[in-house]
Amino acid sequence: MFFNHISLVLFDSLVPSKDIFITACNKFFFLITNTSSGLTASDTFFKEFIEDNKATIYKICRAYANDPEELKDFVQEVTIQLWRSHEKFENRSKLSTWVYRVTLNVCLTLSKKRSRKVDTVSLLSTDYHDTNDETEKEQIASLYKAIKRLKESERAIVLLYLDDKSYKEIAEILGITVTNVGARVNRVKNQLREIIKSGA
Amino acid sequence: MELDLIDIWKKDTASLKNAEINVDEAIGKKSTTVLAKIKFILKIEFWLNNLIVPACAVWYFIDFGVGYGVFTFMAFLIYFFYYIFLIRSINRFDYSGDVKKSLTKVYKYLRFYLLHYKVVIWVGYVLVIWGAAGYGFYMGYTGQEMDLPQNTPQFEFTKTEAYVVIGLIIVVPVLFAALLHWLVNLIYGLKIKKLKRIVDDLS
Numbered sequence: 001m002f003f004n005h006i007s008l009v010l011f012d013s014l015v016p017s018k019d020i021f022i023t024a025c026n027k028f029f030f031l032i033t034n035t036s037s038g039l040t041a042s043d044t045f046f047k048e049f050i051e052d053n054k055a056t057i058y059k060i061c062r063a064y065a066n067d068p069e070e071l072k073d074f075v076q077e078v079t080i081q082l083w084r085s086h087e088k089f090e091n092r093s094k095l096s097t098w099v100y101r102v103t104l105n106v107c108l109t110l111s112k113k114r115s116r117k118v119d120t121v122s123l124l125s126t127d128y129h130d131t132n133d134e135t136e137k138e139q140i141a142s143l144y145k146a147i148k149r150l151k152e153s154e155r156a157i158v159l160l161y162l163d164d165k166s167y168k169e170i171a172e173i174l175g176i177t178v179t180n181v182g183a184r185v186n187r188v189k190n191q192l193r194e195i196i197k198s199g200a
Numbered sequence: 201m202e203l204d205l206i207d208i209w210k211k212d213t214a215s216l217k218n219a220e221i222n223v224d225e226a227i228g229k230k231s232t233t234v235l236a237k238i239k240f241i242l243k244i245e246f247w248l249n250n251l252i253v254p255a256c257a258v259w260y261f262i263d264f265g266v267g268y269g270v271f272t273f274m275a276f277l278i279y280f281f282y283y284i285f286l287i288r289s290i291n292r293f294d295y296s297g298d299v300k301k302s303l304t305k306v307y308k309y310l311r312f313y314l315l316h317y318k319v320v321i322w323v324g325y326v327l328v329i330w331g332a333a334g335y336g337f338y339m340g341y342t343g344q345e346m347d348l349p350q351n352t353p354q355f356e357f358t359k360t361e362a363y364v365v366i367g368l369i370i371v372v373p374v375l376f377a378a379l380l381h382w383l384v385n386l387i388y389g390l391k392i393k394k395l396k397r398i399v400d401d402l403s
Contacts (some may be wrong), residue, residue, distance in 0.1 A: 055216040079226035
């Protein structure tokens with residue numbers, strides 16, 4: 001027992017790619033147990049979870065991406081990071097709070113990669129709108145255009161505000177105080193209003 | 201105005217119900233973040249260190265003596281744990297936590313790693329080679345080496361040839377170190393600079 005413990009401690013500290021090793025072992029175990037669905041309970045849960053939250057993920061990614069190709073990369077990266085950390089999720093916060101936090105953090109770090117010209121029109125044209133209402137589409141496009149004029153950190157605030165999140169939830173997601181949220185939401189709302197008014 | 205914006209936003213949410221995320225495809229792909237790229241290079245270095253350096257240690261042990269073998273093996277062990285430390289630091293980075301704090305921490309570790317690399321390059325490939333080659337050249341030119349049976353020069357250089365050799369001893373290691381410095385900057389430096397920009401922007 002003692003030596004087992006020692007070997008586990010050594011294994012944990014010495015093998016940097018132990019996660020890959022464990023995944024490989026799980027896959028091997030899965031193969032020999034011959035389960036037909038090809039999914040573990042965790043995989044199924046994760047797929048359902050992504051399905052439930054895809055609109056949130058898409059909306060946030062679209063607010064940070066500059067073109068459809070970048071949008072695809074952002075959504076993919078968010079999915080990878082959610083997959084990597086979903087087992088670390090501790091029920092200290094709500095699942096939705098966790099999704100917002102991971103998605104926003106990934107977008108905030110990825111959007112520094114490239115500073116290309118923003119192509120809002122093609123971003124929205126490749127979307128999945130089931131409406132033919134042109135006015136509605138234009139309204140959505142102009143809202144996104146206005147959001148993209150904001151600084152990246154301000155975009156995070158406005159996205160959460162538009163999603164009807166309480167100040168407490170916004171504070172929890174962004175890791176700032178509730179008072180700070182109040183001040184920043186008001187400032188960003190005014191900025192957004194001015195941008196839309198000016199039609200820029 | 202405020203209600204309008206929220207209303208438009210909600211319409212967009214409804215419109216995204218047909219959006220698709222292929223989970224299997226996404227999680228089967230590699231992450232494209234700067235940290236993932238640095239981790240990939242570190243893993244390559246880690247395995248090269250594991251394969252090449254112990255083999256060199258054995259070779260030095262057999263051909264050059266115990267001291268060289270032990271020294272090389274010690275260097276291998278130090279780097280073995282250092283790579284593990286760096287890779288684990290990157291693995292621990294989690295987007296659901298305090299990104300600014302943890303990214304700053306990882307950035308500092310990687311910046312030190314880059315700095316150490318540059319110091320090792322300039323000390324190892326310039327100062328040590330200058331010292332060793334200069335001493336060897338001096339011994340060979342003057343023949344003033346105690347182990348030699350005769351106090352005679354081992355090679356006959358004209359003054360011009362001597363200047364050329366001295367010049368090469370000075371210039372070649374500098375050029376080689378500069379090349380390695382550039383390579384390390386290309387592999388790590390640019391990525392670490394990107395990381396710095398991300399950390400600054402998050403601030």
